Amino acid sequence: MMNDKEKASVIEAMYRAARDPREWGAALAMIRVALHASAIALIGAGAKGGSPISLHDGLPEECLTSHQKFFQLKYYALLSSNHKGKDPCIVITSDKRTQYHQDYDFYDKHAEMLARFGYQYSLCAKLCDAGCGDTFVEIFWQEPLAPDCQPRFRAFREIHPHLERALQISRRLEERAAYKAAIWDFMGYSPHGVIALGPDQEIIHANKEARRILDQADGIEERKGRLALGSRSASRKLYDLTSHGAEKKGNGDPAANLSMVIRRPSSRLPFVLMVMPKQLPAATLGCNAPVAFLFLRDLDRQLDISIAAFSKAYQ
Structure with missing residues (x-):
């Protein structure tokens, strides 16, 4: 699905984005293309519930708004039990058949949202960040879920730790830059x-x-x-x-x-x-x-x- 050279290029793009936030769009696009996905989005809020994160590639704005509402209602928090030492990913299909069943209400609502925007299934994963607040990545496909999709999921699981770490670095650097700008402004x-x-x-x-x-x-x-x-x-x-x-x-x-x-x-x-x-x-x-x-x-x-x-x- 994703050979070593492609994986190295994707990981390099993520850490490049960690140093320069302007590169996140390109990094997400590389992940989407490498996984043959239709869209990808980072869902979450800034530190202490600040302005929402809206980094995405290929996702309609209306769909992104719906997902942000889901985040505000804390539906994504249900993913936390499947992280750190366990499989960080959850697959949700538009016909409500899921691999986990802890909360039918969440998955039914999410499945309805996928169907409304023409997606057959999505892969959700939590990106932990104790200091700035957790973020969630969701990748969308318009083709039906099939057994040959498993290599895509394995490929994402391999790059998931790097995406999590790159986002942590990016947020810390942005925080430091804001502090520095505030100090220079005051000294001015x-x-x-x-x-x-x-x-x-x-x-x-x-x-x-x-x-x-x-x-x-x-x-x-x-x-x-x-x-x-x-x-x-x-x-x-x-x-x-x-x-x-x-x-x-x-x-x-x-x-x-x-x-x-x-x-x-x-x-x-x-x-x-x-x-x-x-x-x-x-x-x-x-x-x-x-x-x-x-x-x-x-x-x-x-x-x-x-x-x-x-x-x-x-x-």
């Missing part, structure tokens, strides 16, 4: 300059106030994507602070050990720069390098610290 309204700095002094992110300071090129500036200070001694101190941090000495103020004054060639009041006391550590297996956060204050400028300025971050 800070009256102080905020810079996220990589290990080679490359500027990963700078808010509006930091950009204003860098554009002045008055003792601190951006050169070819990296942060540059006006003197070698200042550059060396900044590198030490961002690379190794500052050790606490006695009962002194730790902020003083993590701060430096940047003199300005224009003879205006200097900038005060403070490094975030604790760097974000590099991931053990990830590709992200450590990031240090710098906070810049322009002593020559009166800051807007009104409540209205910060309230914009919540609009």
Whole structure:
């Protein structure tokens, strides 16, 4: 039914979609084609009952809406007893003949829905996710159920763990991206300059106030994507602070050990720069390098610290 090369391609497509949600449509299409199915859909809701998941390929919108209603009524929760160590799949036919009979009401209603949209049978499976809420995949066929369909079911059972894991990864990455975007958005309204700095002094992110300071090129500036200070001694101190941090000495103020004054060639009041006391550590297996956060204050400028300025971050 599905040879090793086809299976590898499908699995690769699923993990590609895990990294880039825009690829989920292509991944579902590959699964549908590999199983000679008419349609496939992921049924479920977002974290804590949020907006419904509506990823599908080949499924009429009206049919998808009906399935979402089924999910909201928790009919799909009946599939949970056939997962983790057991067969994760349930076959439902349009003539109400099913391989399981725990709840006739659920299967009868589901069979009626299949018949209404011209499907002969479907394969349902639960995709577990304790953190974001479980999802269900359903694959639909318009041809009658026959003994030669068993290879299709076996093929899906082989890729099912990968689909479950890929969806978990995708949801976690999307969650982290949302948190990151919220943090950058909030920092954008800070009256102080905020810079996220990589290990080679490359500027990963700078808010509006930091950009204003860098554009002045008055003792601190951006050169070819990296942060540059006006003197070698200042550059060396900044590198030490961002690379190794500052050790606490006695009962002194730790902020003083993590701060430096940047003199300005224009003879205006200097900038005060403070490094975030604790760097974000590099991931053990990830590709992200450590990031240090710098906070810049322009002593020559009166800051807007009104409540209205910060309230914009919540609009």
